[in-house]
Amino acid sequence: MLRRRRSGFTLLEVMVGMTCFMMVGVGTIGGLLQARRLSQLNILRSAAYTVAQGYMEQMMSINPADLEAASEPWVTNRPGIPTESVNSLLSNTTNIEVSDPLYVSPIASSPTGANMTARSDIAGDMWNNKQIMVDLSGATSSGNTTYTITTMNERLDVNISRAWVQVGGNWQIPQSPTQPGYFLIRIDFQFQMGGYTLQPVWFNGTIRAARCDVAGP
Numbered sequence: 564m565l566r567r568r569r570s571g572f573t574l575l576e577v578m579v580g581m582t583c584f585m586m587v588g589v590g591t592i593g594g595l596l597q598a599r600r601l602s603q604l605n606i607l608r609s610a611a612y613t614v615a616q617g618y619m620e621q622m623m624s625i626n627p628a629d630l631e632a633a634s635e636p637w638v639t640n641r642p643g644i645p646t647e648s649v650n651s652l653l654s655n656t657t658n659i660e661v662s663d664p665l666y667v668s669p670i671a672s673s674p675t676g677a678n679m680t681a682r683s684d685i686a687g688d689m690w691n692n693k694q695i696m697v698d699l700s701g702a703t704s705s706g707n708t709t710y711t712i713t714t715m716n717e718r719l720d721v722n723i724s725r726a727w728v729q730v731g732g733n734w735q736i737p738q739s740p741t742q743p744g745y746f747l748i749r750i751d752f753q754f755q756m757g758g759y760t761l762q763p764v765w766f767n768g769t770i771r772a773a774r775c776d777v778a779g780p
Contacts, residue, residue: 603756604756604766606697606698607697607715607754607756607766608754608766608768610695610697610715610754611695611715611717611752611753611754611766611768612752612768612770614693614695614717614752615717615719615750615752615768615770616770617648618646618665618719618721618750619748619750619770619772621644621646621647622644622646622665622748622772622774623748623772623774625644625645625646627746627774627775629642629644629645630644630723630746630748630774631746633665633666633667633723634667634723634724634725634746636669639671640674641666641667641670642664643664643665643666643667643674643677644664644665644666644667644721645662645664646663646664646665647660647661647662647663648660648661648663648693649661664677665691665719665721666679666689666691666721667721667722667723668682668685668687668688668689668720668721668722669686669687669688669689670687670688670689671687673689677691678691678692678693679691679692680692680718682720685720688720688722689720690718690719690720690753691718691719691720691721692716692717692718693716693717693718693719694714694715694716694717695714695715695716695717695754696712696713696714696715697712697713697714697715698711698712715754715755715756716754716755716763717752717753717754717755718752718753719750719751719752720750720751720752721748721749721750722748722749722750722751723746723747723748723749724746724747725745725746725747726745726746726747726773745773745774745775746773746774746775747771747773748771748772748773748774749769749770749771750769750770750771751767751768751769752767752768752769752770753765753766753767753768754766754768
């Protein structure tokens with residue numbers, strides 16, 4: 564009497580199949596997490612650049628005397644650049660634009676009440692520390708995307724130099740308005756992204772601009 568051969572999977576075959584499935588699943592999840600991280604990094608980078616550009620645009624439009632006073636190298640206690648920012652913690656019924664001065668490097672020490680820290684890689688320069696609220700896109704359900712509000716740390720190092728000209732064989736800083744010159748402005752900024760590594764990571768950026776030191780009409 565012949566016995567029928569039963570078809571099926573052995574325990575070894577099941578274990579191999581499960582292992583392959585787990586490897587594919589881990590790779591897929593890792594790819595999705597990396598894609599989400601890159602997406603959020605782009606959002607944070609765009610927000611950090613927008614903040615730095617906003618300060619730069621203010622410096623391009625304020626009185627040149629304010630830029631000069633904030634960047635005089637021989638003055639010990641220089642005032643900050645009279646820039647402003649938007650405070651998202653204030654209600655809609657109040658003026659959300661608040662005074663938020665930027666201090667120009669190099670500087671001996673942090674001005675009283677200013678949130679600044681020394682820049683370790685460049686002696687004498689200091690970071691203007693800011694906290695930025697950013698909306699990060701989250702899960703999408705039934706066509707609706709949820710957003711997570713996160714606080715991003717950003718710091719800015721502002722450097723201003725004057726363009727020198729040669730007058731009568733001597734190099735000197737131009738004197739407005741008879742000898743108009745330029746402010747050369749550079750903002751080095753860093754923004755922080757945490758949550759994916761044991762230590763938060765700082766990412767870098769720089770923007771530059773030249774500003775004529777003659778006030779407009």
